[in-house]
Amino acid sequence: MHRRIIAPGALAAASLLLAIPASAASYSPGAPGIGDPYYPYYGNGGYDVSHYDLRLQYQPKTDELQGTTTILAKTTQDLSSFDLDFLLDVSEVRVNGAKAAFTHSQQHELVITPKTPLAKGTPITVVVRYSGVPSTKTAYGFNSWHRTPDGAVAADEPEAAWWWFPSNDHPSDKATYDVSVAVPDGTQAISNGTLQATSSKLGWTRYSWRQNKPQATYLATLAIGKFDITTGTSDGGVPVINAYSKDLGDNDGAARASVERTGEIVDWLSNYFGPYPFSTAGGYVPNTTTGYALETQTRVYYSPKQFAKGANASVVVHELAHQWYGDDVSLKGWKDIWINEGFATYAQWLWSEHEGEGTTQELADYVYASHPADDPFWTVKPGDPGPDKQFDAAVYDRGALAIQALRKAVGDDAFFAILKGWPQEHAYGNASVADFERYAEQVSGKPLASLFDTWLFQPSKPAAPAGGAASLAKASTKVAQPKSWKKIEAAHDGQEAAQEARGR
Incomplete structure (x- = not known):
């Protein structure tokens, strides 16, 4: 018999290996991106968020933000570490009560390593304590935190969360929210959903808002400043909360004449899209220098520039239509932007x-008549426009043209059944352009692949306009500009300019 002599150090190492479960090898870092080809590092892999609880304090004079965000989630793989999307300065992270190691990576990644690895299917509570001056933080050469004379606003697309709360920043991971913000007395904090409570102490007032339906991260908003707040209820029973900065100047009247029609427009849209899907509706107009409006869920953001030429209820229609198409049913990936913008424009x-x-x-x-065949307008594919053309005019206008083509192809009865049924079919979830095509075929009973390909995916002008031969003669000659046109275009002019300013 030959004996093998094992050194003490090797024996200890062997004992340690035996103590580690065989499954430990399966633990790996969550991906630093959720897998969206348009924005490879947006969102994260390895977990799914169900709720965000934000407890913040903000000083308008200095733009200093302090916060504690608690995230409730569940792991979707065996995790050794995972990422959140965030830019501010982090002082502590805890995972399931235990302190976790953390570091910053790439341009906006917060990498968290829990004390012990997390098995797939584990409920996790992540607590992040942080502070910073959001206006000093940039990523990819831009900043999505907007200062105002009396505060600040978080409202941007496709990203805004990084500047005020850590998140899994992609529309495919929707969650509910509690947002509680303390601001100096005399200043207000506005967010999504319903105002649950206010309290004052030692010169500070805390506003606590709740969004009780799933919401994409880019649709979460925060507005801090001095506002005139109006409340009411639509004829259909939807509570409406609107807010206007007290220093809008000459734009004040036009802003109110537009946004105060929110309740009326919500009820009108309900006739086409079905019951309003959220607990409240409304909008706010802060004194910002941005030019766009954004469908922030239940509390739409409007730039005062939207009303510089007078009242524009059409912009309000666009953003409120998004509450069904974009907010209730959100895109699966950013390439599916047509489901948001085409339908809001068609509204x-x-x-x-x-x-x-x-x-x-x-x-x-x-x-159709305004864009000749060699116009670059037709090279943009609304069904998959690419990140550089995601907010191009063609996504809105050619996108709406595609919807008119669908209407003519299936007839009004099927078309309006599709329009109303879609938000119920995917309520509070996510869906793609391909999902919509299948649904339209199911409801209409007609094959629609060729139509969708022609209007959404071919980089060329369709041979005939939406509406077929009846409109062909008219569309081949000069067509008068409809009276509503400039108001309709205002809904996306500001978004295009914002993307150009970012180099997109």
Whole structure:
């Protein structure tokens, strides 16, 4: 018999190996991106968030933000570490009560290593304590935190959360929210959903808001400043909360004349899209220098520039239509942006007809005739426009043209059944352009692959306009601009300019 002599150190190492479960090898870091080809590092892999609890304090004079965000989630793989998307200065992270190691990586990644690895399917509570001056933080050369004379605003697309709370920043991971913000007395804090409570102590007032339906991170908003707040209830029973900065100047009247129609427009849209999907509706107009509006869930953000030329209810229609198309049913990936912008624009076309300022067919004819075959407009594919063209005018206008083509192909009965049924089919979830095509085929009973390919995916002008031969002669000649056109275009002019300013 030959004996093998094992050194004490080797024996200890062997004992340690025996103590580690065989499954430990399966633990690995969560991906630093959720897998969206448009934005490879947006969102994160390895977990799914169910709720965000934000407890913040903000000083408008210095732009200093302090916060504790608690995230409730569940792991979707065996995790050794995972990322959150965040830019501010972190002082402590805890995972399931135990302190966790953390570091910053890439341009906006907070990498967290829990004390012990996390098995797949484990409920986790992540607590992040942080502080910073959001206006001093940039990523990829831009900043999405907007200072105002009396505070600040977080409202941007496709990213805004990094500047005020750590998150899994991608629309495919929706969650509910509690947002509680302390600000100096005389200043207000506005967010999504319903105001649950206010309290004052030692010169500070705390506002606590709740969003009780799933919400994408880019649709979470925060507005801090001095506002005039109005409340009411639509005829259909939807509570409405609107807010206007007290220093809007000459834009104040036009802003109110537009946004105060929110309740009326919500009820009108419900006739087309079905019951309003959230607990409240409304909007706010802070004194910002941005030019766009954004469909922040239940509390739409409007730039005062939207009303510089007078009242524009069409912009309000666009953003409120998003509450169904974009907020209730959110895109699976950023390439599916047509489901947001095409339908919100088409809602404006329906409103134009309602107001007697141009029918949907007249608008379709105008869009088709306004762009010759060699216009770069037709090279943009609304069904997958690419990150550089995600907010191009074609996504909105050619996108709405595609919807008119669908309407003509399936007939009004099936079309309006699709329009109303879609938000119920995917309520509070996510869906893709391909999902919509399948749903439209299911409801209409017609094959639609060729139509969708022609209008959404071919980089060329379709041979015939939406509406077919009846409109062809008209569309081949000069078509008068519908009265509503400039109001409709204002809904995306500001978004295009914002993306250009970022180099997109």
